[in-house]
Amino acid sequence: MMKKYSITIAGNMGVGKSTLTQLLAAELNWSPFLEAVDDNPFLEKFFQDMNRWSFHSQVFFLSRRFRIHREIAQHPGSVIQDRSVYEDADIFVRNLYRLGKMSDQEYQLYRDLYDEFVQILPKPDLVVYLKASIPTLIARVQRRGRHYERYISPLYLQQLNELYNAWIEDFTLSPILTIDTDRLDFVRSSTDFSSIRGKILAELNIEPVYL
Numbered sequence: 001m002m003k004k005y006s007i008t009i010a011g012n013m014g015v016g017k018s019t020l021t022q023l024l025a026a027e028l029n030w031s032p033f034l035e036a037v038d039d040n041p042f043l044e045k046f047f048q049d050m051n052r053w054s055f056h057s058q059v060f061f062l063s064r065r066f067r068i069h070r071e072i073a074q075h076p077g078s079v080i081q082d083r084s085v086y087e088d089a090d091i092f093v094r095n096l097y098r099l100g101k102m103s104d105q106e107y108q109l110y111r112d113l114y115d116e117f118v119q120i121l122p123k124p125d126l127v128v129y130l131k132a133s134i135p136t137l138i139a140r141v142q143r144r145g146r147h148y149e150r151y152i153s154p155l156y157l158q159q160l161n162e163l164y165n166a167w168i169e170d171f172t173l174s175p176i177l178t179i180d181t182d183r184l185d186f187v188r189s190s191t192d193f194s195s196i197r198g199k200i201l202a203e204l205n206i207e208p209v210y211l
Contacts, residue, residue: 005030005078005204006122008174010087011130011181012160013152014141019187020130020196021082027197030078033071036064047152054096055106061088062113069121085121086171089114091163099159126203128196129168129178134158136182177203 009017009024018034025032037043042057065085072079089111097107132140137157168176179196186193201207 004076005126005206006072006081006124007079007126007128007200007204008081008084008124009128009130010084010164010168012132012137012157012164014137014144014157015130015132015181016140016186017130018082020128021080023186023193024197024200025080027193028078028080030080031075033068033079033081035082036061036068039064050096050099050101054101055103055110058088058093058096058102058110059113061092062110062117066117066121069117073122081124084124084127085114085118086173087164087167089118090167091160095159095163124174126200127171127174127176128200129164129176130181131161131164131178132181134161137161175203 009021011017021032021034024030040057040060042053042060046053046057062085065083065088068081069085072081093102093107093110093114096102102110134154134157138154141152141157168178177199179199184192184196186196
């Protein structure tokens with residue numbers, strides 16, 4: 001039997017996680033597990049009033065993320081996941097709490113739920129961290145045109161970027177491949193996409209000829 005692989009594409013909003021997940025899944029014939037953004041009934045409210053809706057939105061993401069991780073564990077083939085539960089807790093929720101958008105009680109309840117969930121989740125074989133500067137992220141967020149994202153400020157993206165860079169330095173649960181995407185266009189450039197694909201396969205010790 002061929003080895004089953006599980007990789008996670010991590011990174012800030014607008015960096016291209018979902019797009020790369022789908023491109024790699026199609027190229028490698030692996031199964032994509034995409035982030036449940038459009039299903040979140042609190043998301044637009046969250047961007048309009050973070051103080052009121054932060055906890056609701058993040059608990060929704062936690063429940064969906066746990067479901068996806070469970071499906072990944074039960075899936076018979078190799079998978080690619082768009083963002084992980086680790087990012088939710090250690091970057092997005094931590095940032096909201098740091099900014100005073102979650103109360104002490106809300107943050108502690110979220111962490112209690114997260115700590116219970118994460119103990120039973122299988123770890124990915126590789127985390128691919130896509131990084132980008134704030135101007136690049138803003139341009140990409142605007143290009144995809146999600147209406148609720150018009151409320152996102154550059155400061156909010158910068159705060160997330162800082163937490164991402166700190167998080168990736170301390171993350172030890174899985175190997176990490178960091179890719180700077182500022183000068184890459186893996187959607188329009190087959191050369192850029194092939195470069196990323198090659199780096200991922202090399203990290204996993206997979207020979208492309210066997211795919």
